[in-house]
Amino acid sequence: MHFDHSPLTLLALGCAAASAIILVGYLVLRPRLGAVTKVWLAFGLGVLPLVTAFAGNVQGFEATKKREFCGSCHVMIPHASDSDDPASTSLSSRHARNKFFGEVNCYACHADYGMFGTVITKLGGMRHVWLYYSEYRDTPLDEAKKAIHLLRPYPNDNCMQCHSTHAALWDRQPDHKSSLEDVRAGRVSCASAGCHGYAHPNFRPPEPAAHAELRP
Amino acid sequence: MTPAGHRRILSHACAWGLISLGLMVWSLFDPRPLPVIGAMSIGQVFGTISLASFLYVVVSDLRPGLKKALDEAGVSKRPLP
Incomplete structure (x- = not known):
């Protein structure tokens, strides 16, 4: 993955470097433990690492939203590659070409949008990481494509964060009009074969008993 | 604790800090x-x-001075209400 040159990253790196210089200086020079040394250590062990941690955490959270991050696990490469493909017509790829959220299209579509949506989404992501390293890390891609599927049906609520179903243009579509209540109630999936198609070329729907299973 | 003990703790603290x-x-360069x-x-x-x-270490260093100052002010000898 490439290095992000954002101001926060540079701030974190600058503070980390300054802190490291102070700490190494203390370890090498062994100065007398007076007030001046303690003030230096207060910066080296307190202020500067705290700024590094804050800026680093913000950057870390931002990094976890990127498609590049999701695609760094080999089992997600087909989905990420499809999104990167300018010729692909899949739902995910079309959303990836949106200039407002293109590079974070995985997060934009899969994030939970409730009050604690970010936390729930991050916890779900932690589960994915755990399953990857405990079960799928050495699984060949062809096998992973068959084994990995959605945990539960994709909620229309996620689509409706942007496509509210209240716009006149949306309502003008006969199919939308006839299925309006079913779409809003989640009885008809936007991302189904009969409507807009599956989001990914290798999409596998949830298994019948998937809710009881721990699967990504 | 002795000054040597404080030095040892601070050396370990520096090592922990450098690791963190x-x-x-690492996470910034390889997210x-x-x-x-x-x-x-x-x-x-x-x-x-x-x-x-x-x-x-800082609080340990400050404690004797603080205790002495409180003793001199008679705070610690004052009976509890």
């Missing part, structure tokens, strides 16, 4: 799941340990 900084910097999660969990724990160790 290393983890945080993949393991480095990012490592920085946000292990890095934070090590950093907190190093700061707590430093604060322990």
Whole structure:
């Protein structure tokens, strides 16, 4: 993955470097433990690492939203590659070409949008990481494509964060009009074969008993 | 605790701090799941340990002076209400 040159990253790196210089200086020079040394250590062990941690955490959270991050696990490469493909017509790829959220299209579509949506989404992501390293890390891609599927049906609520179903243009579509209540109630999936198609070329729907299973 | 003990604690605190900084910097250069999660969990724990160790030394150094000042002011000898 490439290095992000954002101001926060540079701030974190600058503070980390300054802190490291102070700490190494203390370890090498062994100065007398007076007030001046303690003030230096207060910066080296307190202020500067705290700024590094804050800026680093913000950057870390931002990094976890990127498609590049999701695609760094080999089992997600087909989905990420499809999104990167300018010729692909899949739902995910079309959303990836949106200039407002293109590079974070995985997060934009899969994030939970409730009050604690970010936390729930991050916890779900932690589960994915755990399953990857405990079960799928050495699984060949062809096998992973068959084994990995959605945990539960994709909620229309996620689509409706942007496509509210209240716009006149949306309502003008006969199919939308006839299925309006079913779409809003989640009885008809936007991302189904009969409507807009599956989001990914290798999409596998949830298994019948998937809710009881721990699967990504 | 002796000054030598404080020095030892601070040396360990510096080492913990350097490890935590290393983890945080690694996650900035290589933002993949393991480095990012490592920085946000292990890095934070090590950093907190190093700061707590430093604060322990500072408070330990301040305690005798504070106790002496309180004794001189007669605060510690005053009967409780």
